[in-house]
Amino acid sequence: MKVVVIGGTGLIGSKLVEKLAEQGHEAVAASPRTGVNTLTGEGLAEVLRGAQVVVDVSNSPSFERAAVLEFFETSTGNLLAAEAAAGVGHHVALSVVGTERMPDNGYFAAKIAQERLIEKSPIPYSLVHATQFFEFVRGIADEATTGGEVHIAPVLFRPVAGDDVAAAVGRVAVGTPLNGRTELAGPEQFRMDEFFREALAALDDPREVVTDEHARYFGSELTERSLVPADGATLGRIRYSDWAAR
Template sequence: MKIVIIGNGLIGSQLATRLADAGHDVSALGRGDGIDTTTGEGLDRVLVGAEVVVDLTNSPSWADDDVLAFFRDSSTHLLAAGRAAGVGHHVILSIVGADLLPDAGYLRAKVAQEQLVQSGPLPFTIVRSTQFFEFVPGIADAATVGDTVHATPGRLQPIASSDVVTHLAEVVAGPAQNATVEIAGPEPLGIDELVRRLFATTGDGRAVLTDPHATYFGAEIDDQLIPAPGADAWIAPAAYGTWLGSTGSRRAS
């Protein structure tokens, strides 16, 4: 099966390796390959013969207007190019609970992307994932004021990127579901706890202040508004403590 992944970062690079090992003809491409999804540049060329396209693109700017324009333009061009190339399955990676946090501009943009795919010309599967363990260091850095991290106790159910890839590869190699599926880690944890446990492992000296008004993607979350997976979600095996004990957590930090 010829599979084209647009986006070769954390997930795209791992996914390409996993699918290639399974015998698929796969490429993971980005701007360095002459592709610009916001204009459509290069898409007709790279999608020739593709049976599946996996959209793992991300906006270079998270300003509300910029990120919304990015996902709308990118999805519009990818869907049009996929239709012209005869692609039979369009897969995107989105975020669990995106529709529950309308105050977050990034998540509003992901919902807009989902809507374009759902109403678009191609058979599709939307995979909604919870936050990745690997992004906890970035969350901590974004929430740092001086030497203190202001972290919400609002809980996530985060997942290792390797587990994301495991399930995503199954979706990509399977038939289009014309539906949304969810994946998540095995345990809900407060963002403040995630950061504290990371720092205890890496030796980071910053203090962590539990702050109920600290935001996640620009929105306040609490135990009554958790971006949590539904009952039918696929639950990954790797717990946060297991990941923290691996070399992966040290590289991420």
């Protein structure tokens, strides 16, 4: 099966390409680095020729509200049009658990707009909503830092390893289209403030983590379950302590 991975040279995309190739599929990494640009349409027709599945794990280079919305709307629109012309039978997109709970968040609003385009398209689709990746721990902490302190809300938090995300997306990609969504989270649930306190200590990061009920997550105030999936989500296998030890 030919599977084109948009964003295939990035964190999740590169892992996904490797996993699909190991299973005997023709996995093609598509990104500006390989001559494929979903914003301009450059290289799309060529890379999609003969593809049965397209997986979009690309991300916006800017998280500014207008820029990220423009990225996902333009990129997804171009991609879906090219897929329809090429006869692609399954579109898979990676999104985030909780997008619909924080419409005031610019990034989440852009992901909702992306999903609506996919849902309205005639192409069968699957949406994979994942929780925050282990690989984003430092970035989340940096965004939450004020005056050398990391302000984190004491809400539920269930991060997942990038390898588990790639494996889950790969399983969905080679399966029957869901025409809906599935959720993915890590095997362990934490209080977010406690997790970051331990995680930063393990990374020898000297910043103090301050428990703050009103701490914002990339601009949004969180409720107890903003960032965790509903019951029945697929759970990854890799525990944070094991991942960090590697």
